[in-house]
Amino acid sequence: MHNVWQQLTTYFQYPFIRYAMIVGILIALCSSLLGVTLVLKRYSFIGDGLSHVAFGALAVGTIFQIENDLIVVLPITVLAAVLLLWTGQNTKIKGDAAIAMISVASLAVGYLIMNVFSTSANISGDVCSTLFGSASILTLSRMDVWVSILMSIVVVAIFILCYNRIFAVTFD
Numbered sequence: 001m002h003n004v005w006q007q008l009t010t011y012f013q014y015p016f017i018r019y020a021m022i023v024g025i026l027i028a029l030c031s032s033l034l035g036v037t038l039v040l041k042r043y044s045f046i047g048d049g050l051s052h053v054a055f056g057a058l059a060v061g062t063i064f065q066i067e068n069d070l071i072v073v074l075p076i077t078v079l080a081a082v083l084l085l086w087t088g089q090n091t092k093i094k095g096d097a098a099i100a101m102i103s104v105a106s107l108a109v110g111y112l113i114m115n116v117f118s119t120s121a122n123i124s125g126d127v128c129s130t131l132f133g134s135a136s137i138l139t140l141s142r143m144d145v146w147v148s149i150l151m152s153i154v155v156v157a158i159f160i161l162c163y164n165r166i167f168a169v170t171f172d
Contacts, residue, residue: 019140026152033159037170042095046084049103053080056110063117070147080106 011017031047038046054077061072084098093101140148159166 015142016138016140019142019145020137022145023137023140023148026148030152030155033156037166040170043085043099045096045099045103046081049084049099049106050077050081052103052107052110053077056106056113059110059113063113070144074147 012021038044054073057073057076058069060076061069064072066072080102084102087098
């Protein structure tokens with residue numbers, strides 16, 4: 001047991017491991033709070049759909065050579081989530097069907113933008129570097145960690161303050 005603890009302390013000497021652990025725990029906390037509600041309201045694929053929206057926003061940020069893509073990705077993804085949840089209640093297409101349409105459209109637009117405005121002849125390299133490059137959890141900056149902490153606090157606070165309303169809407 002002592003050897004395992006010593007190995008863990010060795011790993012946690014590196015900042016990228018600490019950042020990944022902090023953000024991973026915060027994501028797990030927020031996901032566990034919201035997961036049951038989203039599944040019961042038939043929004044189980046919202047994480048996948050919003051990741052495709054984020055890719056489209058990331059493609060736009062890459063084409064405009066914006067240094068910090070978070071400035072573009074975060075507002076567009078949050079806006080898409082709000083629109084999905086808000087319009088999903090009032091239309092004939094509800095839940096996962098609306099998410100699927102937004103997901104496919106966002107992925108297609110992102111890929112189209114990356115293809116049309118490619119910065120090199122290797123479009124697959126551009127797409128792969130956009131998808132897996134700076135967005136990896138092991139390349140988080142201190143600013144990314146603080147944004148994650150702030151957003152997690154907001155999510156947990158809203159969940160706690162609106163728990164009765166969320167419970168009523170979910171099980172109504």
